[in-house]
Amino acid sequence: MAAQRMVVVGGDATGMSAASQARRLKDEDELEIVAFERGGFASYSACGIPYWVGGQVAGPDELIARTPEAHRERGIDLRLRTEVTELDLAGQRVRARDLASGEERWWGFDRLVLATGATPVRPPLPGIDAPGVHGVQTLDDGRALLRTLEAVEGGPDGRRAVVVGAGYIGVEMAEALIRRGFRVTVLNRAGQPMSTLDPDMGRLVHEAMCDLGIETVNGAAVTAVLTGADGSVRAVATEDAEYPADVVVLGVGVRPATGLARAAGLPLGEYGGLLTDLSMRVRGEENVWAGGDCVEVLDLVSGRTRHIPLGTHANKHGQVIGSNAAGGYATFPGVVGTAVSKVCDLEIARTGLLERQAAQVGLRFEAVTIESTSRAGYYPQAQPMRVKMLAERRTGRLLGVQIVGREGAGKRVDIAAVALTAGLTVDQMTALDLGYAPPFSPVWDPVLVAARKAAAAVRKAG
């Protein structure tokens, strides 16, 4: 029997994890694997780009988990700078173009993996394509931004950067630019930074950014990128003001890159991401799988699908897809919406639902907030930490947790992530046997303090 062929569209986390996992299960005699990647890199950590730009990571090579050569040695035919331009599902083939030569050909497949990722949102504003305006989605983007930063001479006020957007990418890039010696202004359309938090918790991030010397303008709707005589960016305009800029970084989110899938008639969800079943197979398809930033995932807390572009999900999807596409069995049950981030030493974490998300899906809840410390109060470097917790009325089921603090705050959210997965109530959480010693926690861990307060609120509400 001739080998079957698995075709992978997209050579980053999901695509190459799927290819690697399939190769672990099937030899080359049984399964040929061809992976197409439009860009010049594969298997890299896009999440690491802000730290490369910030100088904590020396170069792009460190962000590459496995080189193209290593993939090829393992029998994966990885083709860089090769773009898939069409899916012919009925014919079980894809058309791919070598971007260097322009040559196109069809490739038949027995199994298809769609891992096309996401595309940064680029608002259709005047000047948005001017030199000096950068996204930070790919290693190529990171390299281009670094070239710009090095070329900026700056004026009498120093070198000035404007970051558009105050989500994860926005705040991480603000820190990176501060580290590079730029004066940084963050223009944020929402009322507080980090719209992945409730506004009362986002306010803490705003305050911390001010303390770090990052100017954050909330409620700022950008209307244009203004350019100078040489055509390069010179400022960003909002409805109310102009902000001088030698460089502009866009961090206004991403959208699933599902143009090919849409053209092929595959099912998309309300955020434009592919819809899959629990085995990551595209709904209604027999031999097509999809994962990573181009799919929507089931949110186990709300019961809805959401688009959550995150490297950790992308890697899990790849593992699951590789197993299933190679005849094994694995599932991805869904997410609970965990995310963690930092700006300088401020750690920001959330899991589960925000207040507005809970309300949107018809849940009634109690929300409580507590202040505690990362270590026993008497232990050196005990740092303040704020924990917000949402619990469903009546049942007391945990619905979400948000944490803002310093060292030791961020990963504490994992306690709540596991509790959400297990469907624990906040009352059950008050008895959790969490690690305690003075250098690690107060005798009541901050998460336990929040759980006690939430349980009391649920009881009181009746």
Add this chain to the structure above:
Amino acid sequence: MAAQRMVVVGGDATGMSAASQARRLKDEDELEIVAFERGGFASYSACGIPYWVGGQVAGPDELIARTPEAHRERGIDLRLRTEVTELDLAGQRVRARDLASGEERWWGFDRLVLATGATPVRPPLPGIDAPGVHGVQTLDDGRALLRTLEAVEGGPDGRRAVVVGAGYIGVEMAEALIRRGFRVTVLNRAGQPMSTLDPDMGRLVHEAMCDLGIETVNGAAVTAVLTGADGSVRAVATEDAEYPADVVVLGVGVRPATGLARAAGLPLGEYGGLLTDLSMRVRGEENVWAGGDCVEVLDLVSGRTRHIPLGTHANKHGQVIGSNAAGGYATFPGVVGTAVSKVCDLEIARTGLLERQAAQVGLRFEAVTIESTSRAGYYPQAQPMRVKMLAERRTGRLLGVQIVGREGAGKRVDIAAVALTAGLTVDQMTALDLGYAPPFSPVWDPVLVAARKAAAAVRKAG
């Protein structure tokens, strides 16, 4: 109706938490609360003593959570240096002696709380009571040890300390004494330090202690404390050698202080701790509760009772007892055996069962160990971390996790603590939505890597 009286025996974490919680629920007209404490301090963090001795915490006042005056202002009649010498359960009264005056009297009770704590094991060796030999159980102990440390002049080899025992207290005290400028030898009867870990993980602690300049002698059975001409300690003898010592610290564990309870005929478990029901009421009693270091607790993983003296349990017990004794309702469902500790920058954590504990209760299991890092490998200060995981054969249920590493290792054990509480399988754990960003974790958190390996081992074992 006259107020009822609640009598509390023992004024530390459990006793005073119970008193405080009961006072929150009942006014003084309804409930009189009398608390007897043999020592000179109440409501303090015994867990903080090693850090006071080590100099990270300035003085004992910082370890006191609430002063006696503050308790009295809230209507709790706290009597320090007053020892309860007898329980008369049939007569609903206790006899208490004022240690200063020697005066004794009976106090009637309607509700009784036993929070008598634990007593350090003091092996019956020649010389064990010599000046210079110290326990570190109470603030009084800490003060006495500090006086000795300050008085030691030391010989040509500097000032030398011997720590007997290499459990939590032993390693924390070794660090404290290194910080005070002592040369430190730890004499450990077992084959590796930290018998709360499996030996293969304990070996990592041994290696780290060597690197810190702490001499650790494993398999060392102490036979005598040797004294000099002035009667003070001069060395510790084992079967094989003598270890010069200007000061000796005992860290060989504690036993439930249940002499009064035993004399009163209350039920004790195999470790000598009081046995309670889920409401922390002593089994077979209507109006007697017990908690903290003097009770045994249900281990939810093994189904057995264990003696786990730990401040965080003691505080939870106090809350539960106070609620129930004041007519409310709360339960303590049990523990999963979580503990976290550190020696200098080495973090040591465990939860659930060790290999020998699992085997003892009839469980068959797969054990796997993985190496990973605290942050993305390319991120600055990514530190190595070793995670060992036990999963039950067939079911794949998580049985235990041990972690040894540097910053970020210790509290990761909480992920497993919650998973154990919820009864998750290691296969379920592979899909956990844990916080990921390069400064916080590799894209596969070390706990997920261990879960994947454990799930594969369970599948393979069939």
